[in-house]
Amino acid sequence: ETGVTQSPTHLIKTRGQQVTLRCSSQSGHNTVSWYQQALGQGPQFIFQYYREEENGRGNFPPRFSGLQFPNYSSELNVNALELDDSALYLCASSFKGSGNTIYFGEGSWLTVV
Amino acid sequence: GDSVVQTEGQVLPSEGDSLIVNCSYETTQYPSLFWYVQYPGEGPQLHLKAMKANDKGRNKGFEAMYRKETTSFHLEKDSVQESDSAVYFCALSDPVKTSRDDKIIFGKGTRLHILP
Numbered sequence: 613e614t615g616v617t618q619s620p621t622h623l624i625k626t627r628g629q630q631v632t633l634r635c636s637s638q639s640g641h642n643t644v645s646w647y648q649q650a651l652g653q654g655p656q657f658i659f660q661y662y663r664e665e666e667n668g669r670g671n672f673p674p675r676f677s678g679l680q681f682p683n684y685s686s687e688l689n690v691n692a693l694e695l696d697d698s699a700l701y702l703c704a705s706s707f708k709g710s711g712n713t714i715y716f717g718e719g720s721w722l723t724v725v
Numbered sequence: 726g727d728s729v730v731q732t733e734g735q736v737l738p739s740e741g742d743s744l745i746v747n748c749s750y751e752t753t754q755y756p757s758l759f760w761y762v763q764y765p766g767e768g769p770q771l772h773l774k775a776m777k778a779n780d781k782g783r784n785k786g787f788e789a790m791y792r793k794e795t796t797s798f799h800l801e802k803d804s805v806q807e808s809d810s811a812v813y814f815c816a817l818s819d820p821v822k823t824s825r826d827d828k829i830i831f832g833k834g835t836r837l838h839i840l841p
Contacts, residue, residue: 614768614770616768643827645827645828652734652833652834653833653834654729654814654816654831654832654833654834655769655814655829655831656831657828657829657830660827660828668827668828670828702768702769704768706827708827712827713771714771714827714829715770716768716769716770717768718766718767718768719768
């Protein structure tokens with residue numbers, strides 16, 4: 613148990629649709645990162661939110677966007693879904709600072725058909 | 726850019742065997758190095774870490790030495806158990822770059838399946 617909760621756990625969407633994934637961070641953590649993990653691959657950094665602002669972004673197109681709320685929870689939004697967006701989406705929370713451990717949730721499995 | 730390479734996609738030792746899982750990294754800076762473990766249906770969790778050259782990370786009988794001269798961080802264990810079966814990811818973060826976004830770069834993972 614990491615204290616990071618994600619919803620929904622599984623969902624199926626059609627190509628072209630939009631999806632919102634949600635994350636509640638561990639108590640006391642002020643930073644949320646999102647990662648995409650394709651089947652058989654390692655997680656890839658999408659972006660990070662700190663103080664309700666995007667604080668860094670990986671190599672993902674603008675149709676991947678996010679929000680962080682005053683209680684440090686977060687959303688990941690993906691527009692115009694493509695088949696290749698099918699993956700496990702992981703949220704990770706941490707307290708801002710180099711060397712601090714990040715804690716992952718169990719992820720949301722997205723299947724795009 | 727920064728990268729992590731794990732050469733084995735899967736290893737199948739028998740219970741009691743010794744284990745080495747290879748990891749090499751590429752970065753222009755002085756990263757922190759990690760091994761994460763992922764069990765079915767769960768997110769990755771930190772297994773061990775080493776913050777600077779010649780540090781050794783340890784956890785549950787596993788060890789990994791941060792070797793700057795060979796840019797490696799191999800995961801080793803003297804005697805594996807069935808309960809060690811999982812996917813192991815080698816990863817790095819760059820303390821200079823991550824002063825902004827704490828990004829972690831993962832390898833593709835090595836599935837460890839211990840045969841009884």
